[in-house]
Amino acid sequence: MDKEYVGFATLPNQLHRKSVKKGFDFTLMVAGESGLGKSTLINSLFLTNLYEDRQVPEARARLTQTLTIECRGVEIEEGGIKVKLTLVDTPGFGDSVDCSDCWLPVVRFIEQQFEQYLRDESGLNRKNIQDSRVHCCLYFISPFGRGLRPLDVAFLRAVHEKVNIIPVIGKADALMPKETQALKQKIREQLQEEEINIYQFPDCDSDEDEDFKRQDAEMKESIPFAVVGSCEVVRDGGTRPVRGRCYSWGTVEVENPHHCDFLNLRRMLVQTHLQDLKEVTHDLLYEGYRARCLQSLARPGARDRASRSKLSRQSATEIPLPMLPLADTEKLIREKDEELRRMQEMLEKMQAQMQQSQAQGEQSDAL
Amino acid sequence: MDPLRQSPSPSSSRASSPRTLPCEMLGYVGIEAVLDQLKIKAMKMGFEFNIMVVGQSGLGKSTMVNTLFKSKMWKSTMPGLGVPTPQTLQLQSVTHVIEESGVKLKLTVTDTPGFGDQINNDKCWDPILGYINEQYEQYLQEEILITRQRHIPDTRVHCCVYFVPPTGHCLRPLDIEFLQRLCRTVNVVPVIARADSLTIEEREAFRHRIQENLKTHGIEVYPQKCFDEDINDKILNSKIRERIPFAVVGADREHIVNGRCVLGRKTKWGIIEVENMAHCEFPLLRDLLIRSHLQDLKDITHNVHYENYRIFRLNESHVLPRGPGWVNLAPAPASVPAPAGPQATPGPPKVGWWAKDNSDEEC
Numbered sequence: 022m023d024k025e026y027v028g029f030a031t032l033p034n035q036l037h038r039k040s041v042k043k044g045f046d047f048t049l050m051v052a053g054e055s056g057l058g059k060s061t062l063i064n065s066l067f068l069t070n071l072y073e074d075r076q077v078p079e080a081r082a083r084l085t086q087t088l089t090i091e092c093r094g095v096e097i098e099e100g101g102i103k104v105k106l107t108l109v110d111t112p113g114f115g116d117s118v119d120c121s122d123c124w125l126p127v128v129r130f131i132e133q134q135f136e137q138y139l140r141d142e143s144g145l146n147r148k149n150i151q152d153s154r155v156h157c158c159l160y161f162i163s164p165f166g167r168g169l170r171p172l173d174v175a176f177l178r179a180v181h182e183k184v185n186i187i188p189v190i191g192k193a194d195a196l197m198p199k200e201t202q203a204l205k206q207k208i209r210e211q212l213q214e215e216e217i218n219i220y221q222f223p224d225c226d227s228d229e230d231e232d233f234k235r236q237d238a239e240m241k242e243s244i245p246f247a248v249v250g251s252c253e254v255v256r257d258g259g260t261r262p263v264r265g266r267c268y269s270w271g272t273v274e275v276e277n278p279h280h281c282d283f284l285n286l287r288r289m290l291v292q293t294h295l296q297d298l299k300e301v302t303h304d305l306l307y308e309g310y311r312a313r314c315l316q317s318l319a320r321p322g323a324r325d326r327a328s329r330s331k332l333s334r335q336s337a338t339e340i341p342l343p344m345l346p347l348a349d350t351e352k353l354i355r356e357k358d359e360e361l362r363r364m365q366e367m368l369e370k371m372q373a374q375m376q377q378s379q380a381q382g383e384q385s386d387a388l
Numbered sequence: 389m390d391p392l393r394q395s396p397s398p399s400s401s402r403a404s405s406p407r408t409l410p411c412e413m414l415g416y417v418g419i420e421a422v423l424d425q426l427k428i429k430a431m432k433m434g435f436e437f438n439i440m441v442v443g444q445s446g447l448g449k450s451t452m453v454n455t456l457f458k459s460k461m462w463k464s465t466m467p468g469l470g471v472p473t474p475q476t477l478q479l480q481s482v483t484h485v486i487e488e489s490g491v492k493l494k495l496t497v498t499d500t501p502g503f504g505d506q507i508n509n510d511k512c513w514d515p516i517l518g519y520i521n522e523q524y525e526q527y528l529q530e531e532i533l534i535t536r537q538r539h540i541p542d543t544r545v546h547c548c549v550y551f552v553p554p555t556g557h558c559l560r561p562l563d564i565e566f567l568q569r570l571c572r573t574v575n576v577v578p579v580i581a582r583a584d585s586l587t588i589e590e591r592e593a594f595r596h597r598i599q600e601n602l603k604t605h606g607i608e609v610y611p612q613k614c615f616d617e618d619i620n621d622k623i624l625n626s627k628i629r630e631r632i633p634f635a636v637v638g639a640d641r642e643h644i645v646n647g648r649c650v651l652g653r654k655t656k657w658g659i660i661e662v663e664n665m666a667h668c669e670f671p672l673l674r675d676l677l678i679r680s681h682l683q684d685l686k687d688i689t690h691n692v693h694y695e696n697y698r699i700f701r702l703n704e705s706h707v708l709p710r711g712p713g714w715v716n717l718a719p720a721p722a723s724v725p726a727p728a729g730p731q732a733t734p735g736p737p738k739v740g741w742w743a744k745d746n747s748d749e750e751c
Binding site: 055117118171192197266268269 | 444505506554562585655659660661
């Protein structure tokens, strides 16, 4: 038996150890009109006070405010695993009287991150590539509207091919159950009508257990998530303390699945789909951007793209991307494709091994 | 005109003028019966009240109107159902006659769907200002006729209820732009809409910030400080001014709570009772608009806002010199839209009447 046991069944563990050592980094963007509970939700999701020193600008200041992009970084550790979370906030979105084109700075920011990664990837020193690409965008929809507003549609159409979008209904405790259902239905219909591609949850494998499948189906049904955020712990009529909002007619519990979809969102974002979001960003969205970018380089009208990227360059590197001769870029593309293929094969082998060892384990249990 | 209308100038004092001495009465004459006579006349003629509701879609405007007047004035729709929001602002008016204890009220509600819903909301207040000025213009035209009707139909907007979305932060630029322009033309009552998404502390903080914003930008909402006539009014209105804007919730479904049948919204964590002061301030709004200040709203509209409009129009047509009757609510805006309407100068027979008035003034 020992002769046939090679030992690469430990590969998953090795991967696990390496990832734990390396840590994860995740960039989350929150967008939506002000006053929809974005900051409170982020604080509730990650149980940190990311917005401690925040000052809501006064009305006078808001009259001349334009959209700004703010990044905050925080390191969260749980069970020995470190997550470097970067939050991208968009204060000023949808605030002014005339919001035309207010989404352009956001689109530019997302593309800048892709550009930065493309440069780093094509550069000479690839040891420590910082991945600052936006992996997920939580878009907050107002519970008081009748579905998506024209501004929501315009923003989503501008970013849906560039970032994973998860639509969320903020301040969902303003709605009665029937209203929540009707609003979700309407939003889903509108998203389909406007052909906006939100993040699609991958179907779970057929060999997952029933419980997981049920949870997964429930989660897919409840998009967009109707959430309530709170960092305050309240006593709900003498029972155990819960996180919630205390009104004079009752208490909304944030972690109660009957009250809102906060648990679903947290499970999805942090527990089950964090890695998938990163993968989709890398494999689909970034590759799409890269293909477009390189294709436009191959065409003669690539001069102005080169000058634009040069201007947006912040840190210094040796050779800016557009000056690479074509042959080199071709080689790069082929190398990357080769790498991808190899990694995919390895992954499949590991999965097969895991299944085998699981089957073996069950057999030995039965015995 | 209203039988209970007071004298034109709000600065006229009700106390006896120095030339008439109070006289002692030696017995019961029956003068107080004049109040009954007034009442009977009023009941026969009925009252008119025109209210306008302004705010983004989904803030519960139609439901609020239904709740205020306890009748299905509008069909309030759930999110997702109903007509999609129009691309441009359209004003819709609906008139109902409701009756209570023999008193008839002809109520007109003007809704403003599409307000603040577009991407570019610049000048979205122009149609509303235009509508209000149009109603003033119609009344003015009726008033300056030689043979006037006995009772001029009053379509002027007596009160504009502005719904502020419950963001919890402060007034948005759109709110400020709108309120600044409208508070000079009509009585504006701002309310915090859908207040069931704010806790009591959040409401107080939000209210406080809104009050500060209103003060900073010079917005005078109803009840305006400058129209308090005597000390009683001041005390009463100050109490109201402390609580403006009211945090309201509207509902048109009934539920059973503790054996009583109440209007409310039923959620999984409790029932929000609309008429319970501990839950929301809807009773305060209802009392202000209907039970205590309805007549005052009409008076201020007639005596102040309409008069201002009239003086502006007559000045425009160079017929009446700017005299002591001008009431300045706020610094005169440069951008009061000149209403498009019938000719500024009246036709030949009317000029005669005005000329006579002019000569009286000059004497």
